[in-house]
Amino acid sequence: MASLLTNLKEAGKNLLEIAEKKNLDEAEAYLVSNKVLTVRLVNNSVFEAKGVHDIGVGLRVIKNNMLGFSSTADLSKKSLEKLVDAASSTGKARKLPFKYSFTKPEKIPKVVGVYDRKLAKLPAEKAVDLAYEMVEASLAHSNKISDNAGVLNVVCYETLLLNTHGVSAENSGTFFEVSLSATAKNGQNVSEGSNATAGRSLKELKPKEVGKKAAEMAVSGLKSQKLKEDAYTVILDHEPTSEIIGYLSMLVSPMIARLYFPLLLDKVGKKIASQQLTLIDDPLMPSGVGSEPVDDEGTPSKKQVILDKGTLKAFVYDSFYGAIEKKKTTGNAVRASFAVGVSSFPGKNYNGEPIPVPRNPYFKPGKWKREEILEETKKGLLVRHFHYTRLTNPTRGDFTSVLRMGLYAVKNGEIVGALKKSRMLDNLLKILENVDAVSDKLVVAGSWGQYAHTPIIRTKAHVASIE
């Protein structure tokens, strides 16, 4: 690793020198080494084990307040020369109507628990065995389990941000995500269950637990009833609540709001959710799934309140969108790939300009114990899984999700039985407004690459059965 970082530093230094020689006003190099190992499980087997090691650099340049960007995976001197020219060419017609400059050096805080040597050095063969433990645990839970499919992704990244203002920010981290989907069969009855989690260290990786929980959910759904379409009191378990956090996070990005989802564009300072809900972004949280000392522009991380007791306090900013709205960056620059045909692996990407988004968002825990929320629900639903969730009208907030599995009827504080596949159809803002209970503990939950620390919440929503 040491020689790799030396290579990245060398390439970054060369780039800034080339940019200076070409008389560019400012330059910023974001260098990445991103390793991903994926073990996919299907039909109770290891289906494929696949790895990627991506090394490259994204370069932003400013000349006469014109901003350009380009990236390459080739760090040879010849390629870096070409890269500076390409970045300059993309900037030629991109004169910014506001004053823009890259970030200045600041003191970088420390974050603990985001890099684990054991996870970074995990041999691929061992990762394959660990992934398969999910299948074994699921099959061992019940002889009704007929099929399992899932994934283990292990990520190890190292990044270096250098700019002509003297910012030099190194960042390294490890990450895993693990999920299993189990199928149970009993005669003609078929039911699915799932579980997923993520973490930053090997000691947090407990594949047997994931396998067992997925199997439990699958078996619990074998005897299910059809739901009657109605407006219900709904307890959203950790996984669906993490998806709500994911949507809310997109909506407070000035870029995403301006381009695609304008639902909250004019709502800063307004009450948009129940008093019970406070959304915090804390990239300094020890071992947080999105924690890091700096953002992807080299700005030091800081904790901030986005939604305070239901009132939208602020959007989150990187330096670019901050400059557009005459605000300072809030340290929320994230380099996610932004084009089809460009890799979008977990971990770090160098081939896109930063996007401002919350980095480690969570709902502040409430006062309710998880069991109390259930006990004090007279009549309602427990929703443990969202599938194919969409904001079908990003202006109005129409929201839909298929309740594919893990759906239960609740009566007088008890789960009284599983329900067949249904669909939630409501408005996201109404769902947020109707939250009347938030649990007191955060759990890492999510699916398909998106994870958050989340409590469970209780709200109201319209739910209909589907064939």
Next chain:
Amino acid sequence: MDKDLALFAVDQASKLGADYADARLEDHYNELIIVANGKVQRGVINRKSGIGIRTLVDGAWGFQSTTDLTKKGIRQAVEIAYKVAKASSKHVQTPVKLAPANSYKTSYKTKVKTDLENLAFEDKLKQIVSWEKTLHTSKKIVRGLTEYTGIKIDKVFASSEGANINFSNSLVWISLKADSTQGDLTQSYEKTIGHSGGYEIFHRNNMEEIASEVGRKAESLLSAKAAKMERDAKIILDNDYIALLVHEIIGHPSEADRVLGREAAWAGTTWWAGKIGEKIGSDYLTAYDDPTIPGTLGYYLYDDEGVKARRKVLVEKGVLIGHMHSRETAAIFGVEPNAGMRAITFEYIPLIRMSNTFFKEGDWKKEEMIEETKHGYLVSCMKHPSIDDKRYNWTISAQEAYEIKNGELTTHLRDVALTSTAPKFFKSVDAVSEKVEILPLPGCGKGDPMQALYVGNGGPFIRGTATILGVK
């Protein structure tokens, strides 16, 4: 790019003892320009070269990619691909077998008139800014958005069975979107233009006129009436709406890995698993997947396993005929492989993907379909899908619709969404128009890590029944 490196990689894998190996050596050039409300949000050029090596060892797959194109770097990647396959083989219940396929040695290119790199980025950016400006046909247009993508890929595929295929591809598309507002009402309209080829598509089309039409449509929706709930309404779906419908309820469920339950943990499975040969729709319903159509986003002649592409018949006269296959799933189903495997870059292992999936034409003129509808709706242009995990229950919204009364288009409708089940809709189809149009769908997602791939989808106008959902 030294093209022999792909052969070097598969030789190395064979030397290690892999039962089968293939390599994709690729050189990528990508452009991205996003303009919103007169401001350039993104102006990007990306370049990336690398190799992805897939190995089959004792019945299990391994894969590793690298951007280090030295022989040492490739050798290391091959070793990892071999090692992880070997480790996986301990946990495989049914060892992978590949259906036989011919090994081709050939070279082909997408027809390009204006190469992306022969035009100054600055000039393209200026044009895209200008088209965004044109979206603002009046003050009612509060948001305009243009998103342009240009991709060039040089690819070498080599396999341990002797295949060696070179493919130079070029793809271009642009989405134009306008949001309009009046009082509390906000509406939007969007159109995507794209093809496999060069920048000439923007010279062939009158982009200013298209952008202005998008703006006018967004405005006109402000005076349209909100759709009302109507169960089992007679609907005529235009090519654009059909493109998303065929994608979601014919294309995805036809992927053999989904049929086998291999995508169960992600996008889901397929309701028609085990129903090949069964009648699932009306006689009017025939659907294909065909990568061999030049100019489409799903164009290729050999897939990422080196299998020669051909038209796949998925549904014929309402009978489920077959699926899209890899060599592995073809062996399981006992059929010939049909070139369904693609990966977005060398960094990803190939998956079974759509190429161009579309409904076959019928013999109706679309005007006749409308004239012979007493009460119904002409539903136009795709918006948002929400489909269940088995691709059975579907809800897809449309950008606009017109009520049909006694064979004539009458009231203009907004906020239209249709819902039905796949078999119910398929069985309801009673008229199909004579002209097929295949449209670009650039962001089809599948896999873990997710691969967002460009495909073509479409068909003729189709008449059937579905429930219209009102605004909640």
